[in-house]
Amino acid sequence: MRLGPRFHAAFFARSCLEVAPELVGATLIHRLADGVRLVGRIVEVEAYLGDGSDPASHSHRGKTLRNSVMFGPPGHLYAYRSYGIHTCANVVCKPRGQSAAVLFRALEPLEGVVRMRELRGLAPDAPAHAIASGPGRLTQALGVTLEHNGESLLRGALDLRRPAPGDPRLEVDTSPRIGIRRGVELPYRFTARGHPCLSRLRK
DNA sequence: CATAGGATTATCT
DNA sequence: GATAATCCTATGC
Numbered sequence: 001m002r003l004g005p006r007f008h009a010a011f012f013a014r015s016c017l018e019v020a021p022e023l024v025g026a027t028l029i030h031r032l033a034d035g036v037r038l039v040g041r042i043v044e045v046e047a048y049l050g051d052g053s054d055p056a057s058h059s060h061r062g063k064t065l066r067n068s069v070m071f072g073p074p075g076h077l078y079a080y081r082s083y084g085i086h087t088c089a090n091v092v093c094k095p096r097g098q099s100a101a102v103l104f105r106a107l108e109p110l111e112g113v114v115r116m117r118e119l120r121g122l123a124p125d126a127p128a129h130a131i132a133s134g135p136g137r138l139t140q141a142l143g144v145t146l147e148h149n150g151e152s153l154l155r156g157a158l159d160l161r162r163p164a165p166g167d168p169r170l171e172v173d174t175s176p177r178i179g180i181r182r183g184v185e186l187p188y189r190f191t192a193r194g195h196p197c198l199s200r201l202r203k
Numbered sequence: 204c205a206t207a208g209g210a211t212t213a214t215c216t
Numbered sequence: 217g218a219t220a221a222t223c224c225t226a227t228g229c
Binding site: 046054056057058074078080081083084085086087103105134135136177178179180181189199 | 219220221222223
């Protein structure tokens with residue numbers, strides 16, 4: 001398949017509330033060492049602000065060893081461990097020194113689907129919507145680990161691309177974020193309308 | 204279909 | 217020592 005154009009760092013050097021909805025429909029790629037390319041279309045993201053107004057953000061209480069990448073250059077990967085088991089992946093927003101991020105929550109598998117099922121430990125006939133619908137599932141399916149924390153998403157093995165010509169234009173819905181205890185009411189979750197690969201389907 | 208509970212560990216208090 | 221931006225399985229409608 002043909003990939004869309006790259007993002008420039010400037011795209012991410014602004015509010016994650018602007019960046020997040022524009023990432024719905026973009027593609028996330030991981031080129032594995034053996035040449036296999038894992039590609040998915042982003043259908044669900046969440047924004048986490050860094051200006052102190054967002055109590056659910058990891059950077060809400062300032063810079064720590066874990067969240068230090070959030071304060072680094074925009075367009076890089078912030079990966080962290082969740083509930084001791086899962087890895088979650090974000091793209092850093094705002095210029096260096098400020099902290100904000102967009103969490104990748106669900107992908108529609110596009111290429112390397114057989115490998116994704118293997119990485120997830122799923123049966124060969126497992127449906128596409130079970131592969132990367134959820135932040136932990138997404139990183140497992142794409143082979144993204146904590147070792148990728150801090151890597152650029154603008155070039156290299158991990159690669160974020162704009163939609164390619166001919167890709168579907170997705171309608172974006174807004175809703176409250178999932179699985180958090182603070183800032184529960186803030187509408188910072190952005191989803192592709194009616195898409196089967198969302199982590200939680202519409203009613 | 205919906206909900207509840209356990210798993211499991213890095214990070215911070 | 218408690219918490220956590222979750223997932224899977226089991227159980228009950």
